[in-house]
Amino acid sequence: MELDAYRQCAETFTEELMREYYRHHAGLQDSFEIEPIYARHADLFTRDAVDALRELDARATANDGGDERRRARMLLDFAVEGYVGEATKAVEEELARTEAGLTIDVDGERIGFREAPVVQANEADAGRRAEIEAALLAATRDPLGPHHRELIERQHACATELGWASYADMCAHLKGIDLQALSTQTAAFADASAAIYPQVLEPELRRTLGIDMSEFRRADLPRFFRAAEQDGRFPAARLTESFVGTMRGLGIEVAAQRGVTFDIGSRPNKSPRAFCAPLRVPGEVYLVVAPVGGWDDFATLFHEGGHAEHAANTDPELPFEFRCLGDNSISETYAFLMQHLVENPEWLARRLDLDDPSELVAHARAQRLVYLRRYAGKLAYELELHQSVDTGGLAGRYAELLGDALAIEWPTETFLADVDPGFYCACYLRAWALETHLRSHLRERFGPAWFESSEAGQVLQALWRDGQRLDAEELLEQLTGERLDFAVVLADLGLS
Numbered sequence: 171m172e173l174d175a176y177r178q179c180a181e182t183f184t185e186e187l188m189r190e191y192y193r194h195h196a197g198l199q200d201s202f203e204i205e206p207i208y209a210r211h212a213d214l215f216t217r218d219a220v221d222a223l224r225e226l227d228a229r230a231t232a233n234d235g236g237d238e239r240r241r242a243r244m245l246l247d248f249a250v251e252g253y254v255g256e257a258t259k260a261v262e263e264e265l266a267r268t269e270a271g272l273t274i275d276v277d278g279e280r281i282g283f284r285e286a287p288v289v290q291a292n293e294a295d296a297g298r299r300a301e302i303e304a305a306l307l308a309a310t311r312d313p314l315g316p317h318h319r320e321l322i323e324r325q326h327a328c329a330t331e332l333g334w335a336s337y338a339d340m341c342a343h344l345k346g347i348d349l350q351a352l353s354t355q356t357a358a359f360a361d362a363s364a365a366i367y368p369q370v371l372e373p374e375l376r377r378t379l380g381i382d383m384s385e386f387r388r389a390d391l392p393r394f395f396r397a398a399e400q401d402g403r404f405p406a407a408r409l410t411e412s413f414v415g416t417m418r419g420l421g422i423e424v425a426a427q428r429g430v431t432f433d434i435g436s437r438p439n440k441s442p443r444a445f446c447a448p449l450r451v452p453g454e455v456y457l458v459v460a461p462v463g464g465w466d467d468f469a470t471l472f473h474e475g476g477h478a479e480h481a482a483n484t485d486p487e488l489p490f491e492f493r494c495l496g497d498n499s500i501s502e503t504y505a506f507l508m509q510h511l512v513e514n515p516e517w518l519a520r521r522l523d524l525d526d527p528s529e530l531v532a533h534a535r536a537q538r539l540v541y542l543r544r545y546a547g548k549l550a551y552e553l554e555l556h557q558s559v560d561t562g563g564l565a566g567r568y569a570e571l572l573g574d575a576l577a578i579e580w581p582t583e584t585f586l587a588d589v590d591p592g593f594y595c596a597c598y599l600r601a602w603a604l605e606t607h608l609r610s611h612l613r614e615r616f617g618p619a620w621f622e623s624s625e626a627g628q629v630l631q632a633l634w635r636d637g638q639r640l641d642a643e644e645l646l647e648q649l650t651g652e653r654l655d656f657a658v659v660l661a662d663l664g665l666s
């Protein structure tokens with residue numbers, strides 16, 4: 171295999187795919203055609219390419235503990251993801267088509283399947299939120315259920331074809347994450363926070379939704395996360411300005427950054443949720459925003475802004491693998507570091523002039539705990555799902571693990587739909603831990619208003635320059651000498 175040619179082709183493929191995604195979701199084009207992009211680059215994802223990169227990975231792992239090993243593993247991960255993508259793209263497209271055209275009937279009103287969570291988030295009436303949920307779950311069973319099943323079965327078949335014992339084993343190898351050990355850590359976090367969890371959550375449920383734990387249902391989650399009562403404090407007009415001002419505080423002039431484009435124009439088919447599209451890293455990065463205001467909107471923009479700054483500050487001289495591939499826990503860490511500013515009392519006071527953010531801070535704490543416990547439950551479940559031969563029997567197990575995690579009754583219907591490919595849940599969990607380590611490191615060095623220190627900005631820029639060369643464990647080891655530890659997350663939430 172001609173490695174340099176492979177890398178070049180892989181980078182072109184990545185850019186073309188991202189450009190198609192950006193143009194469609196930014197509302198610049200209706201069509202979303204990834205099939206021709208895959209067809210143009212079919213050589214990247216053949217069985218031969220996977221086998222050649224597997225040999226390279228084995229050799230590099232035996233010979234070298236450094237960058238050659240990292241690059242080989244990242245390329246293998248890329249090739250296998252594409253190989254699985256080829257095998258699943260037909261069912262994914264079918265699923266997307268069916269979902270996009272699907273509507274649910276709620277009391278005579280038709281609601282788009284994909285819009286339904288947004289409608290739930292904006293619905294003040296708990297009974298109606300539950301009706302929407304029931305209709306969503308019915309549609310998840312039929313017509314979507316068979317497509318979700320086929321998708322998971324094809325993923326599993328690919329892992330077996332390629333000689334791994336299971337999809338879970340395959341992902342653990344490709345991502346270089348000991349998923350079982352991570353799950354042990356996150357299960358310990360869940361155990362340690364179990365007793366206090368209702369005490370943290372219930373006052374917030376009462377205050378924001380007017381319900382207690384016994385009345386809390388999954389249908390209420392989008393409304394709870396929406397924090398609608400905070401809307402007045404987070405006006406749309408201050409959204410981009412507060413991000414640009416925050417970056418300025420860190421010594422970074424967003425307007426002067428080459429290659430970063432703020433896409434804030436309004437278009438009919440623009441995605442209502444902000445997203446970051448790094449078409450070329452670092453040269454062409456779009457931050458797409460459709461400002462409506464509200465706390466959640468700020469949180470999303472800051473999250474995506476963290477991804478954008480990481481990409482835009484990546485060293486252009488780094489090889490393709492370190493700029494565009496690697497451990498996504500790293501980019502998610504920078505995204506959460508920025509996102510968590512909008513729940514930081516110091517930041518809220520300085521940037522949005524909020525004098526008493528205590529309710530918001532309590533809400534954000536409860537929300538973070540819900541997310542952490544939910545993802546700990548998801549990881550435990552996905553490990554079982556992706557190691558099992560017969561996935562059909564796991565609906566009950568899914569409801570049990572997620573229900574226990576959140577102390578609410580959890581539906582069985584979403585057991586194959588509520589699954590992100592490639593154990594992305596592990597990236598979020600590791601990012602939450604690494605972000606807590608990184609934030610406390612910044613706070614210790616630069617004080618509680620670290621986000622107004624250009625020196626802190628220089629520390630971040632030095633980290634960003636490295637792309638995703640290191641994984642989460644390696645990065646923390648180099649930064650502070652620590653090991654990733656969920657006890658710091660527990661302490662950060664004031665639970666230990």
Ligand SMILES: [Zn+2]
Nearest residue numbers: 473477502505
């Ligand atoms: Zn993210």
